[in-house]
Amino acid sequence: MSTSESRGSAADSTASAAVRDAARCSFFPADGQCALLVHGGAWAIPDEEVPDYKRGLRDAVAVGSKALQEGAAAIDVVASVVASMESSGCFDAGRGAVLTEDGTVELDAGIMRGSDLAWGAVGAVRRVAEPIGVARLLVVQGDGSVRLLVADGAERFAAAHGIQLVDNEVLVCEREVRRLNDLRQRTHYHTSHTFLPAEGPRGTVGCVVRDLSGALAAATSTGGTPNRPSGRVGDSPLPGCGFYATPHAAASATGWGEGIATVLLCGSATGAVEGGANVRDAVERSLSILGSRVRNPDGSPATAGMIVLDREGNGAIGYTTPRMARAVWRPGRDAIVVVE
Numbered sequence: 001m002s003t004s005e006s007r008g009s010a011a012d013s014t015a016s017a018a019v020r021d022a023a024r025c026s027f028f029p030a031d032g033q034c035a036l037l038v039h040g041g042a043w044a045i046p047d048e049e050v051p052d053y054k055r056g057l058r059d060a061v062a063v064g065s066k067a068l069q070e071g072a073a074a075i076d077v078v079a080s081v082v083a084s085m086e087s088s089g090c091f092d093a094g095r096g097a098v099l100t101e102d103g104t105v106e107l108d109a110g111i112m113r114g115s116d117l118a119w120g121a122v123g124a125v126r127r128v129a130e131p132i133g134v135a136r137l138l139v140v141q142g143d144g145s146v147r148l149l150v151a152d153g154a155e156r157f158a159a160a161h162g163i164q165l166v167d168n169e170v171l172v173c174e175r176e177v178r179r180l181n182d183l184r185q186r187t188h189y190h191t192s193h194t195f196l197p198a199e200g201p202r203g204t205v206g207c208v209v210r211d212l213s214g215a216l217a218a219a220t221s222t223g224g225t226p227n228r229p230s231g232r233v234g235d236s237p238l239p240g241c242g243f244y245a246t247p248h249a250a251a252s253a254t255g256w257g258e259g260i261a262t263v264l265l266c267g268s269a270t271g272a273v274e275g276g277a278n279v280r281d282a283v284e285r286s287l288s289i290l291g292s293r294v295r296n297p298d299g300s301p302a303t304a305g306m307i308v309l310d311r312e313g314n315g316a317i318g319y320t321t322p323r324m325a326r327a328v329w330r331p332g333r334d335a336i337v338v339v340e
């Protein structure tokens with residue numbers, strides 16, 4: 001990995017301020033008892049793919065808003081929203097996932113309940129269509145002795161708990177076969193390249209929720225970055241990196257996984273909220289830490305997008321990538337679905 005980290009100098013704070021200025025961030029004040037934020041990845045989403053993204057986001061919001069109004073617990077709502085996106089085929093998750101350099105699908109997912117900090121995650125699973133369901137089982141049926149399962153072990157756990165395993169080929173879609181063939185023509189491909197303006201993975205998915213009781217949860221699911229070595233696991237199933245939830249705040253992130261993990265992006269944002277920052281400041285601050293401390297191989301700041309909710313239901317969405325697919329729902333209001 002060719003990241004370079006600056007050392008907390010004046011140059012660091014200048015770089016940090018520049019990244020902070022470049023971040024696009026929206027704030028959604030709490031309105032009603034519950035709230036739902038969703039993302040479908042942050043990268044240079046091409047215009048022709050925007051309608052698909054919006055459809056996938058709308059479907060996910062419909063699933064989540066219904067569950068929330070029926071009184072479902074936050075952990076169950078984030079799991080059902082993310083499962084909807086894993087099955088939609090639009091996103092880099094579940095059936096739409098990008099491919100490894102071997103042409104296989106390998107999926108990572110993580111979920112966390114804010115009230116008791118219980119989390120569960122799976123990495124590099126090949127035979128589960130909706131890995132967030134396995135991560136959720138680790139929370140709701142586990143006793144905390146195992147939190148993260150990978151590869152065959154995760155699949156055996158899933159099967160033992162009644163989740164049907166599928167052949168990996170079932171998860172491989174034609175669009176991603178074409179993308180992989182194109183990427184294979186290039187030399188020196190790097191996991192960070194997919195987030196640059198001229199490139200493209202598809203879109204990791206994530207959700208944060210405040211339920212009617214005031215409880216928070218976060219979930220993230222991904223097919224990783226395209227053309228990566230088999231067995232590579234990014235930030236998405238790592239708590240504090242691609243997802244995190246506490247009694248005070250919940251966060252889900254997307255972007256270059258090696259960079260996000262380096263600065264513990266979601267833990268940084270939830271920690272800032274717990275320390276008294278408002279959600280918007282927490283998002284801007286965390287993205288600026290990422291951009292100033294971690295560099296892409298060409299020297300440009302590492303980029304990401306994230307969604308954060310606090311315990312009152314105030315939400316913020318921010319990104320430093322060219323675009324981000326995202327949606328917001330609060331009771332009694334129309335959903336906001338944006339891809340720009």
Ligand code: ASP
Nearest residue numbers: 204224234254255256257
């Ligand atoms: N963070 C994911 C990873 O690096 C990719 C993404 O968010 O698009 O695996």
